[in-house]
Every structure is written in C-alpha cells, then in structure tokens.
Amino acid sequence: MATTSANVMFGSSLNFDHRIHEWSIFKSKLFQFCTVNDINETSDKSEVKRRAVLLSALSEDTYRILRDLVAPKEVDGAEYKVLLGHLDAHFTPKKSTFAERYTFYKAEQRPGEELPDWAARVRSLAQYCGFKTELDSVLRDRFVLGLENVKEKEKLFAESVDTLTFSKAIELAQSVRCARLALKKTQPSVPETPVFTVNTSRAQRNTRTSLEGCEVCGYKNHAKEQCRFINYTCQKCKQKGHLKKMCKSKVRRNYFIAEEDNDIIEDLTN
The missing domain is CATH 1.10.1200 (Non-ribosomal Peptide Synthetase Peptidyl Carrier Protein; Chain A)
Incomplete structure (x- = not known):
C-alpha cells in the first residue's frame, strides 16, 4: 500500500464553496482523500490533520459560515467531528418523503x-x-x-x-x-423521396374559381375579381357587389307582385 511522507499527499486538492458545490459530494471526497493518505482515527487520534484538511478546503465565505456556527468557540479549537456535524446540519437540506x-x-x-x-x-x-x-x-x-x-x-x-x-x-x-x-x-438506406412544392399561381386560382362560377354574375369564364359587374348594386338586397340573380338574401315577397326574371339586363336597367 502506498505511503505518504510529511510533505507528500496523494489525490487532487480539495475545495468546497457552498455556493457552487454540493456538500454531500465534497464530504465523500474528503473521506476518500483521508483514506488514501492514511489519515484516520489511528494515525490522527487528535483529529488535528483531518480538521486541517477540512478547513483548508473551505472557501472564505464557507469558512466564515462555519466560524459563525461554532461561535463562541474558535474553529481552530473545535473537534473535527463537531465541525462535520455543524456543516451537515447547515448544508444538508431537509427532505420531505412525500415530496x-x-x-x-x-x-x-x-x-x-x-x-x-x-x-x-x-x-x-x-x-x-x-x-x-x-x-x-x-x-x-x-x-x-x-x-x-x-x-x-x-x-x-x-x-x-x-x-x-x-x-x-x-x-x-x-x-x-x-x-x-x-x-x-443492416437495413439498406432508402433514398428520400423528393418533395415537390406546388405553387398555386393567381392564374391557377382564378381558373379554379371560374370553373365554380363568378359570385357576382354567375358566369364561369372569369373570376370574381375580374367581373365587370362587381361594383353594381343588387336590386333585391340593395347591397353592392353582386347582381340580383346571385343574391342569397331572403326578402319577403308581396302576395300580389310576382318576382321578375333574374337576369343581368334587369339588374342593369332598374
């Protein structure tokens, strides 16, 4: 088993800052460091070495917290296990089993x-x-x-x-x-199928619209936007934008007056 001299220590240097480090992890590393360097209850009955290793690893802010926890006693005179107990109580969060x-x-x-x-x-x-x-x-x-x-x-x-x-x-x-x-x-790679994007142009949209019929006059040779009657006023509902024959509103009829033929000429002459 490897031994240590007075001036040689095995293992990486220890450092604990409560703002960025987890206490339980540092505590475990501290025990491992003492083990590999034969610092134990037998070789360190007075706990002086273990206390020195612990205190030298603390950041200034963490050291200050520990000093306040052991006050009015001095940190240098406190037992190693007492120091660990204070740090355990302070940095180990309380756990809720249900949570x-x-x-x-x-x-x-x-x-x-x-x-x-x-x-x-x-x-x-x-x-x-x-x-x-x-x-x-x-x-x-x-x-x-x-x-x-x-x-x-x-x-x-x-x-x-x-x-x-x-x-x-x-x-x-x-x-x-x-x-x-x-x-x-093991499966052969399958080339990706190219995706073709269909760009519906305005002319195509107009053609599709013309097949369905113009909403203004009813003819199928042009789109609504191209209709020359788009600015005419309907003689049935008095709304602008379509001819009487294309009107969808419901208007009460007189019992003695018959509806006239719905054609473009009527809309234009009335």
Whole structure:
C-alpha cells in the first residue's frame, strides 16, 4: 500500500464553496482523500490533520459560515467531528418523503438519455423516498414505466412482475436497444423521396374559381375579381357587389307582385 511522507499527499486538492458545490459530494471526497493518505482515527487520534484538511478546503465565505456556527468557540479549537456535524446540519437540506416520492413517481426517461444514465437517475431519485424492503420493486417499476422507447417498454411489459428484478429489467432493455440498433445498420438506406412544392399561381386560382362560377354574375369564364359587374348594386338586397340573380338574401315577397326574371339586363336597367 502506498505511503505518504510529511510533505507528500496523494489525490487532487480539495475545495468546497457552498455556493457552487454540493456538500454531500465534497464530504465523500474528503473521506476518500483521508483514506488514501492514511489519515484516520489511528494515525490522527487528535483529529488535528483531518480538521486541517477540512478547513483548508473551505472557501472564505464557507469558512466564515462555519466560524459563525461554532461561535463562541474558535474553529481552530473545535473537534473535527463537531465541525462535520455543524456543516451537515447547515448544508444538508431537509427532505420531505412525500415530496421526494412525488418527484420519483413522475420521473421519465429524457429524450436522448442512455439507459444506464436513466437507471442511475432512478436510483438517485429514490435516495430520500424512504423505500425499504420494496426498494428493488419500485426502482424496477419506475425504470420500466418511464422508458421512452416503445419497443423496450413492450419487451419488459411481457415479463412477469414476480420474477423481473431491477437489474434484469436494465439488462433486457439494453438487449432490445442493441438489437434494434444492429438491425437498423443492416437495413439498406432508402433514398428520400423528393418533395415537390406546388405553387398555386393567381392564374391557377382564378381558373379554379371560374370553373365554380363568378359570385357576382354567375358566369364561369372569369373570376370574381375580374367581373365587370362587381361594383353594381343588387336590386333585391340593395347591397353592392353582386347582381340580383346571385343574391342569397331572403326578402319577403308581396302576395300580389310576382318576382321578375333574374337576369343581368334587369339588374342593369332598374
């Protein structure tokens, strides 16, 4: 096992700033640093070295917070475990089990997220949910139900819930994905069909309109915009823009006066 001298330390330098770093991650790195450098309860009974490693890793603002937490006692004179306790209490957020479970049960695999990453996120989300003996079952269920790919989900849905474990679910999902990607590589590429954009010109629109008949006069040899009667006033509804024969309004008729023929000449002469 590697040993250390008085002037040599193994491992990268430690740094903790509460504004940008997560306390639980730094705490784990601190323990690993002390382990690799043989700084433990046996070699450091007075806790002086461990305290020095901890304090030297804190940023100025974080150091100031710790100083306030241990006041009126001096930081330099506080025990290492006491300092850790203060930092734990201050930087470890209080967790609501129901809130954590709510987040856990809502989680789904993100687009482009790899299966191992999705499985790791499921484990992380369950950390403060308070699952005990049912942990593996709920991890499996959230992993399967939150899968993005339909083929992978179908494969796992066919499995028995009594025998499928979380690790087995990950393995099966990965096998389906590998098979799907391998099959995709063996299929010949199909050239894309060119998409032709139909540009409907004004003339084409006018032709289509003329086939349906002009809304102004009724003839089919021109569009409404080209009709020479577009500015005439209808003798039936007295509205401008169409002839009497094309009028769609309902006007009450006199019982003793018959409707005249609806033709263009009438509209023009009345």
